[in-house]
Amino acid sequence: MLIQNDEITPVKAPTLHRRDFLKLAGAGLSGLLLASSGLSSIAAALEAPKQDASLKTLPELGVPKRFPLIENGIDGLSAKQIQAHLKLYEGYVKKYQSIRQELLAFSPEQLTNVNATYHPFRELLVEESFALNGILLHEEYFGVLTPEAKPMSVYLKSLLAKHFGSIEGFQAQLVASAKAMRGWAILGYCPRYKNLSFYGLDAHHTFSPMGVHPVLVVDVYEHAYLIDYGTDRSAYLNALWKQIDWTLVEARLSSI
Ligand SMILES: [Fe+2]
Numbered sequence: 001m002l003i004q005n006d007e008i009t010p011v012k013a014p015t016l017h018r019r020d021f022l023k024l025a026g027a028g029l030s031g032l033l034l035a036s037s038g039l040s041s042i043a044a045a046l047e048a049p050k051q052d053a054s055l056k057t058l059p060e061l062g063v064p065k066r067f068p069l070i071e072n073g074i075d076g077l078s079a080k081q082i083q084a085h086l087k088l089y090e091g092y093v094k095k096y097q098s099i100r101q102e103l104l105a106f107s108p109e110q111l112t113n114v115n116a117t118y119h120p121f122r123e124l125l126v127e128e129s130f131a132l133n134g135i136l137l138h139e140e141y142f143g144v145l146t147p148e149a150k151p152m153s154v155y156l157k158s159l160l161a162k163h164f165g166s167i168e169g170f171q172a173q174l175v176a177s178a179k180a181m182r183g184w185a186i187l188g189y190c191p192r193y194k195n196l197s198f199y200g201l202d203a204h205h206t207f208s209p210m211g212v213h214p215v216l217v218v219d220v221y222e223h224a225y226l227i228d229y230g231t232d233r234s235a236y237l238n239a240l241w242k243q244i245d246w247t248l249v250e251a252r253l254s255s256i
Pocket of ligand 1: 138219221
């Protein structure tokens with residue numbers, strides 16, 4: 001195991017509640033936690049009313065994000081590997097925009113004979129989910145990679161240990177999920193059941209649980225590591241574990 005965490009005591013039947021998080025942030029543990037991960041602003045944001053989401057125009061949908069921290073390579077993932085991967089991601093952004101344009105171009109008359117066996121509108125709907133999830137998942141994946149180690153806070157360690165029995169249990173679930181799937185392993189939070197769990201996707205739009213917020217996303221398609229590791233997924237996962245910014249993982253979790 002890559003994490004040593006002997007001080008954490010496993011707790012059974014855990015659940016994650018936002019109020020519990022805020023309670024923790026306000027209790028004795030808070031000084032260290034707030035200082036280490038900027039949670040004071042997150043806690044304040046949680047209490048503020050949600051802002052209205054602004055509608056994006058089609059041209060804006062075609063603009064890929066930049067990931068300057070990692071685009072020149074990081075330990076364990078070369079610049080060649082990451083840039084090839086980013087190019088793939090940018091392709092999804094462009095394709096999503098063109099699919100949206102094609103969907104909106106159908107006239108009401110053209111939509112009268114749509115059916116679930118075959119129709120161009122149906123095919124575009126299917127690929128819209130594939131392209132959009134291709135964007136969202138890649139942005140979550142690239143977004144927590146870091147050139148410098150950003151270890152877990154005491155709070156995050158404690159939270160994960162509560163949900164998975166121990167940090168070793170969490171890491172074992174992560175690695176097993178990443179080895180079991182053909183596309184993605186996701187640590188996700190389900191607001192309905194207030195549960196933190198791993199989910200697996202064989203493709204961008206296959207087995208996507210509704211309403212689950214991705215907290216940590218691991219790309220296990222071979223295109224994510226083939227240049228650097230061939231087909232050695234275990235070596236890729238070992239390298240990846242060391243390059244995760246756990247402070248961002250914690251911030252994502254607390255912002256849900
Ligand atoms: Fe990918």
